[in-house]
Amino acid sequence: MSGFENIAAVLKARSGLSLGLDKAYLVQARLEPILKKRALSSLALLADRLRLDPALEREVVEAMTTNETLFFRDGRPFDHLRDVMLPRLHATRPRGMPLRIWSAAASTGQEAYSLAMLVSEMGPALAGRAVEIVGTDIAREPLQRGEQGLYTQFEVQRGLPARLLVKYFTKEDGGWRINRQLRDMVRFREWNLLSDLSGLGRFDVIFCRNVLIYFDQATKARTLEAASRLLSPEGAIYLGAAETILGMNVGLSPAAGGHGIFQRNAPAGAAATTG
Ligand SMILES: C[S@@+](CC[C@H](N)C(=O)[O-])C[C@H]1O[C@@H](n2cnc3c(N)ncnc32)[C@H](O)[C@@H]1O
Secondary structure (H helix, E strand, O other), X not given: OOHHHHHHXXXXXXXXXXXXXXXXXHXXXXXXXXXXXXXXOOHHHHHHHHOOOHHHHHHHHHHHOOOOOOOOOOOHHHHHHHHHHHHHHHHHOOOOOOEEEEEOOOOOOHXXXXXXXXXXXXHHHHOOOOEEEEEEEOOHHHHHHXXXXXXXXXXXXXXXXXXXXXXXXXXXXXXXXXXXHHHHHEEEEEOOOXXXXXXXXXXXXXXXXXXXXXXXXXXXXXXXXXXXXXEEEEEEEEEOOOOXXXXXXXXXEEOOOOOOEEEEOOXXXXXXXXX
């Protein structure tokens, strides 16, 4: 196996990232800083080291993740959540029982904080019901940025309405910090989607967006199936705009009224629940 193939195999096993030979340039470019730092002259040498050095393996995985994200990305899933899903969950759930939302590939936290702002803006429509938001990602550095809740001028100009910027952020040296109340609604945890997910608990809403696109079909199906096992029967899983479950038998069906939104199939013998 070449250095590239070795590294691609490690990345696939460790993070699900599926890389064809056409991505050799990308691997070389992303890993160049690591090669330099460690004075390694080739990917083959790096691949040899990986097996013996878990810290290096993590560094390589993190370097290869794509952390691109923005506030209220794609808009429509957030509209559906605000107008359909959360009002429905709130109406059917016993009083006092919190709702739980998972941002399953949270990156630097914009998705999780968009969810927190959306919930906060719903105010009386949720009648004080507690909503817990959990943001997870395999990559530690982006998550740490999410925890800090400090965003650059460029980042707050991407997707975030000016009204919400003024309402929920404070200008500081180095950017805009999201306020304490919203930070307290969100908990960030390092979690690999390929690992056992059961420790995360149950969720009413799962945003699993723009991560499955990096996986091959089998890994995608396995991950979706594992994630949907955490979903409450009335809840929904929201995928990214370019993601689909077409051709996958993962126990999910499209929810009415929303593209890329899926609900768990009713158990055999029960009436269908989508709609
Ligand atoms: C493009 S970002 C998506 C961020 C956000 N969900 C959005 O749609 O804007 C993809 C994220 O998936 C994370 N990721 C990749 N493989 C993962 C895995 N196996 N487990 C958990 N997170 C993973 C990456 O670290 C990256 O932060």
